[in-house]
Amino acid sequence: MTDKLWGGRFDEDITPDVLDYTLTTDVDVRLVFADLWQDIAHVLMLGRREIIPVENARAILGALLGLWERHERGELRLRPELEDVHFNIEQMVIEELGREVGGHMHTARSRNDQVSTDARMYLRRVQLDAVAANLALVDVLLSFPEEDLLAILPGYTHSQAAQPVSVGFWKTAHASMLLRDVRRLRGVFDRTDESALGACALAGTSFPLDRELTARLLGFRGVLSHALDATSARDHLIESAAAFAIGGNNLSRMAEEIVLWSGHEYSLVEVPDAYATGSSIMPQKKNPVVAELTRGRAGRTAGTLVQLLTMAKGVTLGYSCDLQDDKPYLWNAIDTYLSTLRIVAGQTKGLRFNSARGEDLCWDNFSTATELANYLVSDRGLPFREAHHVAGSLVGALLKRGATLRDTAAGAEILAELGHPVDAQTLTGLFAPRNAVTSYTSPGGTSPQSVEAVRAELRQAVEGHAEWLESTRGKLDTAHAATLRAAREIAGGADFAKVLDTVTADLPLTEQR
Known part of the structure; x- marks a missing residue:
């Protein structure tokens, strides 16, 4: 008979190659913080509702707090033979408390609602990091000196010189585009910020759960109320991948201009030495490798979107292991997107534009x-x-x-x-190219006053997004602190109801969606 936590009906265990093929511990490492937070919130609710014996709930909370401390110290390790993060943590609790006590932790819950909730909690953090990284890059783009308002570049349509623009005009254009990425990320955050916990396998449960309580403790804005939809939904992952893919595409378009314009035939911009490399054979070369990799790595984020769409399209409602393959690809897209945003910000700070060359090209290409x-x-x-x-x-x-x-x-x-x-x-x-740039005074045009007006508008948008980001991060931090505080006090013997009523008083009520 197998000793797996799910093994009651099985006469033999899975083979090592099946375990290796199906395990997810390598990708679940990122979910440890979410799974522990979720476990604590769930047990607080179970104890508050007296769904499990109160003393068992206290003991489980104490064990989970110990695991949280180990995680904070970097000492908690997932064991591959336990398949995933959920079974790992449950088994650790059972090993400490015994199955008679620790075995109560999974009451009224399934790995199906667990994994959905964990992924949503992790994605919220990533989406906020992506908003912050975009705002940092936008700030770099908008922090240009006054001379950039009349530093001339050719504008291009059909990859041919069109009309003259300024460096400031070019920078505000990319800032404007990136702020749409921020709005897109905020939109998908809103649809990610819903709790699936309590949906169980797909049909809910006969236990009297308080899904509102766990949602508030986990900092969710609302509850994804339909159990089948809650465990099946992956559109928030796909939409996140779409946001990362579009953002990667936008960064790639900027990179394409830098790669082209840094070539001798254009000589419009030079990247900092720290963001370029030389040739192994040609001593004269300065290759804009960061811009080239930015352009190439957009393919990773685009590929993830296609992978997730393909993965989900043939899966009926209800969990299937096809959906397990969402995370390895999405994690790669996340790492690619965030690292690219951050390194592009560094490169952008050091770009040196050649305005005299830009003006010459405008004259020679009939741009005016x-x-x-x-x-x-x-x-x-x-x-x-x-x-x-x-x-x-x-x-x-x-x-x-x-x-x-x-x-x-x-x-x-x-x-x-x-x-x-x-x-x-x-x-x-x-x-004269400079005169042309100055004369385009229409809203959104190239004149210094038009560019300054757009810059002020974009800076105002940045301030609004930054306020939202700080507020949202604060809300999640407050919920996390409240959950740990409640767990510590109750594990120490305090009354469930009194403690939870106190700590949730400062947490916002969930919204009806």
Whole structure:
């Protein structure tokens, strides 16, 4: 007969290769804090409701607090032969107290609601870390000096020079994009922040549980009320993976620009030496390897999203071991995303832009041709389509001569031939990239005042997100402290009801979802 905790109906144990194939202790290490916190909350509720003998509940709480202290010291180790974090902790309690006492801990609970609750608790922490890392990178992007407002870069469409922009305009664009990632993470946090504990295997239980109490002790905003949905749901994991994948994609787009622009053909930006490496054979090389890896590792986060969608699509409601494969992939995506956010922030602080080169490229690539069209509309009253045709004809004629917009004398001559004379001095002012950048005063445009207005708006958003982050982390810390306080006092002999009424007085009520 097997000695597994689930082994009552089995005549023989699983083989070592089956154990190795099915165990999850290697990935469950990240869930130890959540499982212990959850165990303590569950036993507090069992004792409060007198679902198990009060003295047994006290003893179990004492054992769990001892395990928590071992975990805090880094001394708690999961044993692979016990399959997962849940059985490991339960077995540790049973080994200390005996099955007659420790065996009560799993009353009115299943590994199905345990793993869902643990994963939600871990994901909340990760999502908050990702919000913090994004806000740190946004702060770097928004902390640019005044000269960046008129440091010229070519803007690109279709990978070809389009209109001139500024370094400040480029940085605020990426900050704006990253703040959408923050909003996306906050959204998935809201849908993750629901307790599955008490759903049991899939159908609930006949025991008189207080799911609201355990949800409050675990810092959850609400209870995922339907038991079958609570144990089956993986959309919060998939949505988290989607947020990480989109965030990774956004970082990759920034990295792509840095990789291209740092090449000699562009020479628009140089990455710090500490974020580049050399060649083993070519002594002249400075390779932007951090940006390249940022671009490449976006594939990991995208791949995780596809993996989780594929894993979940064929699983009916109710737990199946297919769902066990969510964590190894998701953990990898989490590590990739968070490490990339942090290293990109460091690289971004040291980027050096070459504004003189940017201005030269704008001149040589006809980036300000639109300004002639705008001038013909505003000063001469031409319809824009006709003005566009005149400006395009000028560009075509200059190209045939091997000239650029710098050749304002040639430009004036060609425009006179086209029947729309503009003197060379006026053309010099129209075509100057810095003048073009300054003139785009529309909301969200490239002018210094427009960029400053956007920067102020983005900084206000950062402040709001930072306040939410601090408040949310504080709520979780308060719930965790309340749970441990209640466990210590009750394990020491205090009354369940009095202690829990006291510690929960400062915890928010769960919301009806």
